[in-house]
Amino acid sequence: AQKVTQAQTEISVVEKEDVTLDCVYETRDTTYYLFWYKQPPSGELVFLIRRNSFDEQNEISGRYSWNFQKSTSSFNFTITASQVVDSAVYFCARLTNNLFFGTGTRLTVIP
Amino acid sequence: GAVVSQHPSRVICKSGTSVKIECRSLDFQATTMFWYRQFPKQSLMLMATSNEGSKATYEQGVEKDKFLINHASLTLSTLTVTSAHPEDSSFYICSASETQGSYGYTFGSGTRLTVV
Numbered sequence: 001a002q003k004v005t006q007a008q009t010e011i012s013v014v015e016k017e018d019v020t021l022d023c024v025y026e027t028r029d030t031t032y033y034l035f036w037y038k039q040p041p042s043g044e045l046v047f048l049i050r051r052n053s054f055d056e057q058n059e060i061s062g063r064y065s066w067n068f069q070k071s072t073s074s075f076n077f078t079i080t081a082s083q084v085v086d087s088a089v090y091f092c093a094r095l096t097n098n099l100f101f102g103t104g105t106r107l108t109v110i111p
Numbered sequence: 112g113a114v115v116s117q118h119p120s121r122v123i124c125k126s127g128t129s130v131k132i133e134c135r136s137l138d139f140q141a142t143t144m145f146w147y148r149q150f151p152k153q154s155l156m157l158m159a160t161s162n163e164g165s166k167a168t169y170e171q172g173v174e175k176d177k178f179l180i181n182h183a184s185l186t187l188s189t190l191t192v193t194s195a196h197p198e199d200s201s202f203y204i205c206s207a208s209e210t211q212g213s214y215g216y217t218f219g220s221g222t223r224l225t226v227v
Contacts, residue, residue: 037218043202045155045218091154098145099206099216103154 002026004094004102012108013082021077021105023092029053033095034075036066039104040088048090051075082109113139115207117219124195124226132190132222134205140185141207145216146178149202158203161188195226 005024013019025034036048049059051068059066063083067076079086087109092102114137124130134144143162147155159175161167161182169175177199179191188207192199204221 042220043204043223044220045204045206047217095216098157098160100157101155106152 002028002094002096002100004092004100006090006092006102006105008105009103010106010108012110014110015084016081018078018080019082019107019109021079021090021092021107023075023077023102025073025075025092025094025102027073027094027096029096031096034068035093035095035099036075036077037091037093037101038088039091045091048077079107082107084109084111113207113209113217115141115205115217115219117205117222119222120220121223122225124224126196126226127194129191129193130195130224132192132203132205132224134188134190134207134219136186136207136209136217139207139209141188141209142185143208144182144188145206145208146180146188146190147204147206149204149221151202155204158190192224195224197226200224200226 003026032053034051038046056068063080065078089104089106091104093099116135118133146158148158149155157170158173159167159169159180161180163182163185167180182188202221202223206216206218208216
């Protein structure tokens with residue numbers, strides 16, 4: 001099965017701490033895309049990043065950064081200096097023919 | 112950027128009735144739309160893929176007679192939950208893609224269905 005595994009079900013951190021959310025994926029395809037989405041309590045899915053399988057460059061966007069390691073099939077997401085507004089469920093997803101989601105990590109940032 | 116509007120955001124219906132959920136792409140033409148279901152504290156599960164003008168492709172285990180999908184235009188797909196039962200209560204969310212492949216799918220804001 002081509003799974004997306006987010007081993008951390010729930011994480012709690014104190015505000016201003018850094019936190020890394022793990023994502024490991026399986027795929028038989030050579031071309032694929034990886035995504036991270038944020039789902040706040042209101043329910044909508046907020047797109048954070050898309051990365052294609054040929055681009056292993058890490059990316060930083062403000063307090064967010066992503067580490068794509070094709071050798072270990074991982075696409076981890078780090079939030080630095082976490083804030084209460086970062087509290088949400090975060091989903092990693094893989095796109096080949098359709099978008100397949102991991103089980104999500106619920107992040108709680110404690111003030 | 113691309114916007115997908117989903118309506119209604121919340122609906123409560125009686126057991127045995129049918130409910131229609133609409134998903135519209137507001138500023139682009141969506142050749143493909145996807146319907147997901149999310150149970151509390153769980154991931155999003157793909158229910159079906161709909162292409163404009165053709166029949167939807169349902170994932171294994173999804174009853175096509177229970178969840179009717181219509182994608183009659185390039186900007187509108189509808190999901191009708193027929194003869195709803197309490198176990199159909201869930202969060203339903205659609206997404207749309209202008210072309211399949213490299214685009215980040217744009218999601219609607221979701222519909223929380225409660226069947227009483």
